Amino acid sequence: MAQVILKEISKKFGLIQVLSNVNLEINSGEFVSLLGPSGCGKTTLLRMIAGLETIDSGELLIDGKRYNDIPAQNRKIAMVFQSYALFPHMTVSKNIRFGLKINKTPEDEIKKKVEWAIELFGLKGLENRLPKEISGGQRQRVALARALVLNPKVLLLDEPLSNLDAALREMAMEELKRIHRQVGKTIIYVTHNQVEALSMSERIAVINQGKIEQYDTPRTIYDFPKTVFTASFVGSPVMNFFDGIISSCQDEIGIQTDFVFIKLDAERMEKLKSFKNKKVKVGIRPQNISYAEHHESKRASDTMIQVSIELLETQGDRSLVVSKTSSNIILRFMVSRDINIKSGEMVDVFLDGRRIHLFDPSTNINIFY
Amino acid sequence: MNIYSVKDKLKKLIWVGSIVFALALILLPLYLLIKYSISDASSINTGGAPIPLWPYHPTLKCYKYLFSDTQFYNVLSNSLIIALLTVIISMILGVPAAYVLGKYKLPGRHLLILGLISVRLFPDIASVIPIAEFFIKLRLHNTYTSIVLAHSLLALPYVIFIGMSAFESIPLDLEQQARVMGAKGFTIFFRVLFPLAMPGLAAAAIYTFLLSWDEFIFAYFLLGLGKITTLTLFLKQKLAYSPPQNLLATISVILSVPVIIFSLLLQKYMAAGITTGSVK
Numbered sequence: 001m002a003q004v005i006l007k008e009i010s011k012k013f014g015l016i017q018v019l020s021n022v023n024l025e026i027n028s029g030e031f032v033s034l035l036g037p038s039g040c041g042k043t044t045l046l047r048m049i050a051g052l053e054t055i056d057s058g059e060l061l062i063d064g065k066r067y068n069d070i071p072a073q074n075r076k077i078a079m080v081f082q083s084y085a086l087f088p089h090m091t092v093s094k095n096i097r098f099g100l101k102i103n104k105t106p107e108d109e110i111k112k113k114v115e116w117a118i119e120l121f122g123l124k125g126l127e128n129r130l131p132k133e134i135s136g137g138q139r140q141r142v143a144l145a146r147a148l149v150l151n152p153k154v155l156l157l158d159e160p161l162s163n164l165d166a167a168l169r170e171m172a173m174e175e176l177k178r179i180h181r182q183v184g185k186t187i188i189y190v191t192h193n194q195v196e197a198l199s200m201s202e203r204i205a206v207i208n209q210g211k212i213e214q215y216d217t218p219r220t221i222y223d224f225p226k227t228v229f230t231a232s233f234v235g236s237p238v239m240n241f242f243d244g245i246i247s248s249c250q251d252e253i254g255i256q257t258d259f260v261f262i263k264l265d266a267e268r269m270e271k272l273k274s275f276k277n278k279k280v281k282v283g284i285r286p287q288n289i290s291y292a293e294h295h296e297s298k299r300a301s302d303t304m305i306q307v308s309i310e311l312l313e314t315q316g317d318r319s320l321v322v323s324k325t326s327s328n329i330i331l332r333f334m335v336s337r338d339i340n341i342k343s344g345e346m347v348d349v350f351l352d353g354r355r356i357h358l359f360d361p362s363t364n365i366n367i368f369y
Numbered sequence: 370m371n372i373y374s375v376k377d378k379l380k381k382l383i384w385v386g387s388i389v390f391a392l393a394l395i396l397l398p399l400y401l402l403i404k405y406s407i408s409d410a411s412s413i414n415t416g417g418a419p420i421p422l423w424p425y426h427p428t429l430k431c432y433k434y435l436f437s438d439t440q441f442y443n444v445l446s447n448s449l450i451i452a453l454l455t456v457i458i459s460m461i462l463g464v465p466a467a468y469v470l471g472k473y474k475l476p477g478r479h480l481l482i483l484g485l486i487s488v489r490l491f492p493d494i495a496s497v498i499p500i501a502e503f504f505i506k507l508r509l510h511n512t513y514t515s516i517v518l519a520h521s522l523l524a525l526p527y528v529i530f531i532g533m534s535a536f537e538s539i540p541l542d543l544e545q546q547a548r549v550m551g552a553k554g555f556t557i558f559f560r561v562l563f564p565l566a567m568p569g570l571a572a573a574a575i576y577t578f579l580l581s582w583d584e585f586i587f588a589y590f591l592l593g594l595g596k597i598t599t600l601t602l603f604l605k606q607k608l609a610y611s612p613p614q615n616l617l618a619t620i621s622v623i624l625s626v627p628v629i630i631f632s633l634l635l636q637k638y639m640a641a642g643i644t645t646g647s648v649k
Binding site: 050051052072073074075076077078079081083085087088089098099102103146150 | 540
């Protein structure tokens with residue numbers, strides 16, 4: 001277990017700035033996800049921690065010690081590659097014992113550790129199979145077992161679940177969480193999949209174009225996105241955005257948009273007073289727009305609007321509705337699939353004022369942050 | 370539906386037909402060789418009657434004759450020693466070169482590779498004269514050293530080439546994984562890269578062995594007049610005295626046996642998709 005600190009880390013590949021001034025503090029035993037679209041630099045960051053990429057500038061500290069110039073083989077950091085990188089000419093058990101063997105672990109200790117790992121990851125009976133003779137899910141578990149037997153300071157995972165199908169992925173996610181609880185290792189997990197990041201990690205660093213957009217708990221990232229990027233990248237379906245201006249109407253402060261005057265919760269309405277006449281980018285998740293029929297008790301912070309239904313997309317138990325406001329702004333929201341609405345219809349919906357996000361259009365940063 | 374199946378059947382027939390034809394072309398000389406090697410005199414000198422498709426009285430007389438000849442044993446062991454030494458020398462020199470060229474993007478790498486290929490651009494008959502002269506000046510002609518070095522020279526470009534692609538095809542992830550796990554250069558090479566490049570390297574070794582085993586031109590120029598006789602030179606010597614056809618055929622069969630066996634082995638190695646399953 002170890003604490004990992006990144007200080008002002010930058011990296012260039014040729015002329016391309018891959019990472020710029022990344023600062024990150026990962027506590028000992030913490031499960032942190034690096035979440036971002038492909039090409040954002042998250043894997044490069046992970047590889048720098050592993051020692052597979054050099055650090056152009058900045059500092060990597062592990063347990064307070066500078067690690068910039070320590071070669072990968074001496075870092076005692078384990079990494080699971082996206083490809084799993086199992087040694088194809090070695091059986092499952094040989095793959096697991098490889099690291100122990102080259103680190104000159106005594107034979108009886110190797111035996112004990114390999115047995116422990118095989119037990120922990122449910123690999124009994126597969127010991128003598130070659131990687132090509134086991135399934136994708138099993139390969140992923142072998143890769144994890146092989147990493148964990150080395151008792152690493154930090155465990156780095158590079159999109160380890162991206163090769164699994166949906167059902168297996170869910171199982172693997174539960175298993176990873178269980179393993180983390182059991183062994184308590186510091187885990188740094190790279191993914192572009194927000195579900196994985198939101199459901200497993202204790203903190204998420206959202207990365208975009210080589211910069212950290214926000215670093216916080218999954219809940220805060222979801223409920224209180226710092227930037228427009230975080231707000232639109234995290235959460236599914238994607239958040240609705242439209243423009244507005246902070247103004248007052250009948251002594252009440254709120255956001256004037258070209259189709260409605262939106263109210264917020266009382267607490268934030270109070271804060272809004274200092275932003276009067278400020279232009280804002282308004283964001284609201286599809287989950288926070290509700291179909292009026294099922295909204296018996298309207299809260300004071302709710303705003304009712306009328307929209308016309310454009311199309312409906314059934315997603316299993318729920319449907320995604322794409323609708324248009326009177327000013328032709330597209331709003332997406334969710335309804336239960338039993339609700340009988342058709343495209344072309346006009347319906348009333350409520351915008352949940354407590355879940356409205358406001359961003360400064362010039363900086364794309366949340367005005368309450 | 371029916372039309373398609375008729376068309377498919379016709380297609381299949383044409384395919385199978387061409388394969389059978391090609392196979393017949395390839396196997397005909399082999400059949401003739403084997404037939405002659407086990408023929409008795411009456412099946413060769415038929416006195417005007419057509420030569421039979423299979424000898425009247427198949428016999429292993431020629432094999433028995435050759436294998437009771439101590440000179441022939443000597444010749445066999447010469448060829449074997451030269452081929453094995455060539456394999457050892459060209460692997461020792463070629464594998465490290467293949468590793469470096471396959472794994473590191475050195476500046477001038479393409480130039481080096483081009484240089485290697487250029488060695489094989491000259492026909493053997495053109496390069497043999499300067500090489501023979503070189504060894505004669507060093508007073509190394511008629512020695513194992515000269516022929517082994519010459520054969521290694523011929524084999525090295527192949528060893529490096531085949532080996533290079535063998536190393537190149539190993540995913541970088543495996544190497545880096547080993548490094549992260551604490552392995553250093555030598556460990557990574559011997560425990561990860563070498564075993565994975567093994568099929569390719571084995572193919573290169575077998576190819577080298579065969580190249581030396583049935584090589585004639587260099588053997589003729591470098592050893593021609595000396596005490597060391599290889600199998601190909603032996604065949605040439607026998608040919609000069611117009612010996613019975615069945616004896617010549619027998620020598621040729623013995624010369625071909627390792628070629629056939631190793632070629633089959635090679636095929637198995639070449640086909641092995643050993644990296645499947647490691648990296649998706």
